[in-house]
Structure formats: structure tokens, C-alpha cells
Amino acid sequence: MPQHTLSHLRQLEAESIHVIREVVAEFENPVMLYSIGKDSSVMAHLARKAFAPAPLPFPLLHVDTTWKFREMIEFRDRYCAQHGMKLYVRTNEKAVREGINPFDHGSDKYTHAMKTQTLVEALAELRFDAAFGGARRDEEKSRAKERIYSFRDRAAQWDPKNQRPELWNLYNGRIDRQKGESIRVFPLSNWTELDVWLYIHLESIDIVPLYLAAPRPVVQRDGNLIMVDDARMRLLPGETPQMEVVRFRTLGCYPLTGAVRSSARTVPEVIREMLMATTSERQGRVIDHDAEGSMEQKKREGYF
Amino acid sequence: MRLGADDLELIDRDVEGYLERHQRKDLLRFLTAGSVDDGKSTLIGRLLYDTSAVFDDQLAAVERDSRRHGTTGTATDLALLTDGLRAEREQGITIDVAYRFFATSKRKFIIADTPGHEQYTRNMATGASTADLAVILIDARYGVVAQTRRHSFIASLLGIRHLVVAVNKMDLVGWSEATFDAIRDAYTDFAARLDVHDLRFIPMSALRGDNVVTRGDAMPWYRGPTLLEVLEDVHIASDRNLIDLRFPVQLVLRPDLTFRGFAGTVASGVVRVGQEVMALPSGRRAAVAKILGADGEQDEAFASQSVVVCLDREIDVSRGDMLVHPGNLPKLDREVEALVVWMADAPLVEGRTYLLKCGTQSVSAEVTEVQYRFDVNTVHRQDATLVEGRPSLALNEIGRVVFQAARGMLHDAYAKNRRTGCFIVIDRLTNATVGAAMVVDRRPARTEQALRSRDAERRQALARLASRVDATERTKRIGHAPLTVWLTGLPRAGKSTIAVLTEKKLFEAGVLVQVLDGLNLRLGLNRDLGFSADERSEANRRAAETARLANEAGLVVMASFVCPQAADRATVREVVGADRFVEVWVKAPVEVCEERDRALAPDGSGLYARAHRGEIKGFTGVTAAYEEPQAPDLVVETDKLSADAAASAIASLVIARVRTATTR
Incomplete structure (x- = not known):
């Protein structure tokens, strides 16, 4: 049955x-x-x-x-x-x-x-x-x-x-x-x-490639990796864009969105990083994950 | 997410393989009932923490807060993980339910956390409406209190089938087994008045974590599962109603002249391509031509799937209508009687008119009677309070109310159908949701009456259709006569084992044979039945009818059922026909059966152990009598005879009977 x-x-x-x-x-x-x-x-x-x-x-x-x-x-x-x-x-x-x-x-x-x-x-x-x-x-x-x-x-x-x-x-x-x-x-x-990531994987849903790791020009600012997406980006004295392999966990306005260093180039690899991160956290390892995305915060307060 | 070492290894080595396996896990919604004083926030915090649903930064914040205003000294106060609502509560913002999420390798979980004392009834009803299971917290120091009874009553009222009584703060009573036992007994007495299908008790300390996710070493006397083990393993698939097809139409999709489909979520039952369905309230029939699901065309759709159903001919169907099977109709009645939880400051008053939303129907209805209200702490009935001389229900009261709707409303009893047996009550002026209602099954269905007048063919269909193949021809073709062998006896007497062994022997001897097992039937045909005396009799009747059908097809049936009552066995004999019925008493002393049960489930989760603890009511051999057969055709004593020898004896008897019958 x-x-x-x-x-x-x-x-x-x-x-x-x-x-x-x-x-x-x-x-x-x-x-x-x-x-x-x-x-x-x-x-x-x-x-x-x-x-x-x-x-x-x-x-x-x-x-x-x-x-x-x-x-x-x-x-x-x-x-x-x-x-x-x-x-x-x-x-x-x-x-x-x-x-x-x-x-x-x-x-x-x-x-x-x-x-x-x-x-x-x-x-x-x-x-x-x-x-x-x-x-x-x-x-x-x-x-x-x-x-x-x-x-x-x-x-x-x-x-x-x-x-x-x-x-x-x-x-x-x-x-x-x-x-x-x-x-x-x-x-x-x-x-x-x-769930969102699992479903994206299950249904092969198209997402913006920025969610997957690739070499991108970034500067380090206040502990965040900010991508230099166009010529409007104002660089501070001493800042030089470096190519780094990064991805984004949330997307918004580029000057306000921090990237994370990652080698996850596919959706399953992103999921693997998520799963391993929360788990290794419990095992007391230092992990690489950004605090509540600052863009997410704004989205909630105003945008939504 | 909580992951074991083997999960981690698999994720690391083959993440796609891991995902393939784990995107199939199912979903359990549960409710936690209790106040902050019972340690509810601590329990939820403990579950989230121990299942790794908490991130670094959240934990760091909680550790900071714990030092500032925690209540646990130097230890991290896990209650603070869920206390994001305190500030809003102070600002007077209504919070009915907060939802939390975690997952393990087996399941995804949604916790409905219902805070607050004053609004408790309304909040808990909201959280309970979608919950599969409720965790009722009891402070071990105080035992069963009024609040415990209120929570349990609401859980049972909202149709939650699985209750876990978490006896918390065991650390504060010296981990005393006697205290736990006393609370369990007191609760079991009270719960007998409620409609609870599955009741379990777990002694725990949410603060220290004992028996929440991990066992701990403080209570070696408790051998049952931890809370997480129960949550991961509790069987909820059969809680859904897969019998009565109810498909409330949400909207009609008509993108062009060639396509017309009805979109909706299957409320209960299963609908298949090719089946005849009836549209209500029109009563018109059509066959299902196509079903479009989330992944394209599918052969069938079952409860909780969102699909589009296309019919083979144009019949008038619109939002609010329902597709059902013609032989299994919901009620269609203007008068609806329901238990109502009132959720608004302005009372419900007899004579007033409200809007009811039931599935996809919206109907205006007058309150014609407020019969009584409940004292939610004692579950006793009381007279309804009068407002301007009329019976009424105030905020957070629960009462029994009769509505008279402006037109017929399609519905079922809530006890039979958790999707079509409920509705919300809406205030027509403010548009607010002011009540939640569960339909009571009292009045006889008038649906058929209403439909029969316009559907004369139905009456003819009730006449029994005669087969043109007679029984002798069938027996000749098959090579033997049909027979039903009814194995009766105590639980664990060996009935099912012997049935299966006999089946194998008979099959090898060239007999067409089939096993019919009580437990198996409960997974399908009898899944809507519980264990009350009436429901047992109905289960028995259905089993007998099934055996008769199989006999009519020419098969030998090996039926294994406890069937403790002589009257029920007589019914079976009558339904099946005395000439093809054999009664076998699988006999073993109750002590032997209990010993087998213990050996099967040494952790105390066995049937007998649970019956002794009062968790299973009316259990044959413990709290219900087994009426010994007076004149069985055969007795096999399984404490003296091996199962194989018993099976051989039965097989010989069967072969003698069915072969003789052939030659006769």
C-alpha cells in the first residue's frame, strides 16, 4: 500500500x-x-x-x-x-x-x-x-x-x-x-x-550566481568583505580591491552587503557549509559565519 | 541541526547523497503547554540548544544576558533563547503563538510556543489547531494542578492525538521515582475523561538536560525514551484521515478554452484519476480526468497535497464547493453545532450574526443557542453567563453553540475530520477573527436526504449486485474451497506468528491463502478507529466483511485478532458464514504472554508494561477480560507447542476442510 x-x-x-x-x-x-x-x-x-x-x-x-x-x-x-x-x-x-x-x-x-x-x-x-x-x-x-x-x-x-x-x-x-x-x-x-536551500537544490531553482563562491574584487571594511561592484564604490585611503573567493549569504545593496570567504561553488556545497558550520560550532571550533546579516535587519525594519 | 558522526562523515564525503536521503524526512508540529514557572522556556531552549538550532552569536548574546539577568547563577540560562517576546508583551502587543524550528536527521520540527497566562486559552487553541503532539509540562514539586487540566483539556478538544506529559524539575525532588509515579497515576485518572489516544510520561530536568535530548545518569530507574526520541519516532502518518475524500475547491483555473481545473488542497482522503466524484452542494457527478500536482501530472492525490483536479465533463463547480466520493458524503446542513473557543473582548451572544469560514466556504450564520460552557480547569459543564438576558461566551471561554447558517454548510464532525470539522468565526463589522469552532457530531446527517430526492439512481445502487460466477465454479477453478480460520487469543499468545507460518505451509501445499491481521488492518482500513468497545466491535465487523470478500473470491483467510468477546466472534461467524468458518484458540497463560512482551521490549515500552502503567486503556489480559472460546474447532497451546508445530496442526485441519469441500 x-x-x-x-x-x-x-x-x-x-x-x-x-x-x-x-x-x-x-x-x-x-x-x-x-x-x-x-x-x-x-x-x-x-x-x-x-x-x-x-x-x-x-x-x-x-x-x-x-x-x-x-x-x-x-x-x-x-x-x-x-x-x-x-x-x-x-x-x-x-x-x-x-x-x-x-x-x-x-x-x-x-x-x-x-x-x-x-x-x-x-x-x-x-x-x-x-x-x-x-x-x-x-x-x-x-x-x-x-x-x-x-x-x-x-x-x-x-x-x-x-x-x-x-x-x-x-x-x-x-x-x-x-x-x-x-x-x-x-x-x-x-x-x-x-529548507530554502534544500528546496532550491531539490527543484533546481535558478538563483543569482552571487550566492555561489567565485573570485570577486573585495575590500575589507569594519570586519566585512565588501565587493567593489562598480565605479561608484568609494574606496577609503589605503583600500585596494583584492580578488578573493567569496559568496553572499544574503543579497541587497552592494556597499552594505558583506561577503563570506567560501569555496562553495554549488548549491550542495553551500548546504554542506551550512550544516558543517552549525555542527562544528557545537564542537567548539571557531567557525566562519557572519552575524545576522545587516541587510536582513534593514529589510525587516523598513522594507518589510 | 543535530547531526551524528556518520551524518557528518557522509556530508563531508558525499553531500548530494546525504541530501538525497534527508530531503525525504517528514515534519512534526508540536505544542508546548505550561507556564514559564514550569520551565517551558528552559525546555524549548534546551531542545534548540541540544539539537544545535542555536548559532554562535545567539548563544553569545544569551551568555551575556545570563550574567546580567539570568536565573541560573553562572550557568547559561537557556530560557533566554526564547524570551524575545518579553518586551513586546510589556508594550501590550498581542502575541498568540511564537513558532520555533529545529531539525534532526529524522525530522523537521515546528514548535508552537504559546506564552502568557491571561490569554492562555485562546493562545493555546491557536497553537494546538495545527499540532500533532502536545508536551504538557508539570512541575514535579506541585504535580497535577488546575493549569495542567486546562492545558490537557484544550489539547484534547483541539484533537491532538499524542500527549507527552513532561514531569519537569525532577532535580528538585531528588530524582524520586515515587514522586514521578504518583504524578503519573494522578494524571492518568484525570486523562480518562479526555479523548487521548496516546499518552506518555517522561521524568526530566530541562535545566540540566536529563531526558530531553540526552538521557543523563540521574534517573536510572526510567527506562523509556527521551523527549527527543519520542518526537523523532512518534507515528503520526496514520493520524490523518485518508478515508473520506474531501476536496474543498479554492479556485477555478481557466487559462483558456481547452483547460478547466479546480485548484485546492486535499483536506482528507485520496482521489484518483478515473474515479467518479460528486460535486457538492450540486450533487452532480463526473469522473476525474487528470490531477496536476506540484510536479506535474499524478495518478492520485492524498490528504494535504495541493493539486489541480480536472473532470471529464463540464459541471458547475466554484470556490466553496467540495468534491467527494458519491458513497461517502459530508454533512450538508444549515444547522451546525460546535464547541467554540471565544477569542474576542466582545462576547458571543445568542441571537447575534457572524460570518463563518469553513474550509473555502464563507457563510453568515446566527447563533441560535448557547447550550453551556465549560469550566476549563475541571472540565465540568456550567450555565452560560447572561449578557442582556441572553446566554453568551466571554473571552477565553469555551462553550457549546448552535449556529443557523444562511445556506447549507458542508462539514464533518471534528472528531472524524480535523480539516473539514472546524471553522473560524469572524466579526462582520471589525472583520476580526473572534472564535474558533469544532463541529460536534450529534445530529444525523441530512445530506443524503437532501441529495436523494434529486438523485434517484442512488437508491437502486443499494440493491446487492448478483455475481454470474457461482461458488462451485470458482472452487473448481481454484482447486479448493474457501475458508476463514479465525485465530483468537491474548496479545502475544502467538497468533500473528502462527498465522504467517501457516500461510507459508498452505501456500506451499498449493492453497491460495492470505493473512488478515488486526494490526495491519489498523494501518489502513481501520485507521479511523480507536480502542473503545464500540470501535473494537466496528473493527471486528470490518475484518469479518473483509474475510467474507476474500472467501467469496475463493481464498483461504488466516485471520489473527485478539477478539476477546464471544459476541464479536459470533458476529464474525455469522458474517463469514458458519460453513466456512473455523475458530482456533491460540492459548497461552497471561504470564507467558507478558514474559514474551518483556523480552520483545525490555525498555518498558511493551504493550503489557504500558497497560500496567495505565497508558493503554482496556487492554485485554490486564484491564479487560478475555472471554475464553467455549467450543473452538482447535486449541493450540503455545506454551507447550512450538509455533511451527501449531502451524502444522492448523494447516492439516485447513487442508482436510478445503479439500473435502471440493469433492463434496
């Missing part, structure tokens, strides 16, 4: 697809926030599965700060063209004209102007009532309590006192559109970083 059981990855996949379909069934104008990162790649992959053979019934939205890695932008355009996805790209042109950049402005100001503000304006302009995001509960201690449906008022603010209990797989998607209410939806809530 067949077992009729699902592996943990297939279970997570089925649950995420359920959530994505539920939103499409109950909302008028959803959008998927697309950051080009590995979580976005997994989320977009799940969305395509959820509606196959029909095309994706909603567009993607990328908030472009103009400081993303070049490879990210190339990947984005190629991915959307290849799968026939409708993509909106929004940039805070006013902030660009004012010369707001990650070098001169504090990361709070930079993030707020380039990401949060841009996103909120784009959602209002295009009248989206539900926005998918790729955030996971395992990213940080305080995210552990987040709902899958996160309710936002007219100003797209999270009202912590007005979140709804979520039982079984029954999601309450009722909002007051007259009042401009909307929701953010996190279909990957129950995935861990390891």
Missing part, C-alpha cells in the same frame, strides 16, 4: 501553495514583492506551481534602490522575461536626484527613503490590496510570532494590536478596502534557511 506521506519539503510546498491560492481567491489585486534574493526565487517558483498551467495571476514588484548588485538586475530581467512575468520596478527618483546614497547617509535614512517610502508609494499608486513577501519566522527571534497574514492600515503600517489569530489553515482575509486596508502575506513563514 502506498504510504501517502509527504516529506517536510513537500509539506511546506503544499502549505505555501495553499496560502498563495487563498490570497488570489479572496483578494482583488495582489502583488508579489520580488527582492531577487533566494527567498524570492523560491516564492516565485511556488507561485508559478500554484497556478500552472495558467500564468501567474499577479505581477511582481521590485523596489530598486539603484545600488543593487549588477548581477541581480541582470538576473531579474532574464528571469521575468523567461517566465513571461509582469514586473513593476519602482525607484525613489526624488531621493536619487537628491543624491541619497549608502555612503553619505545613515542606513536608517537611506533605507527609509529608498525602500520603505518607495514601497508604500508603489502599493498605493498601483492599488494593491495584498502583497506577498518572502520573510521567514526563523530569521530572527522577534519574527517567530509573525502571522502569515499581516494586516496593514491605510498608511501600510503594521498595527500590532490588531493582528488576527490564525487557526488550522483557515486565513481570515477580510479587509475594509474603503478604508485603504491591505495585507502582507508571508507564504514562507514556516521555512527555515536550510
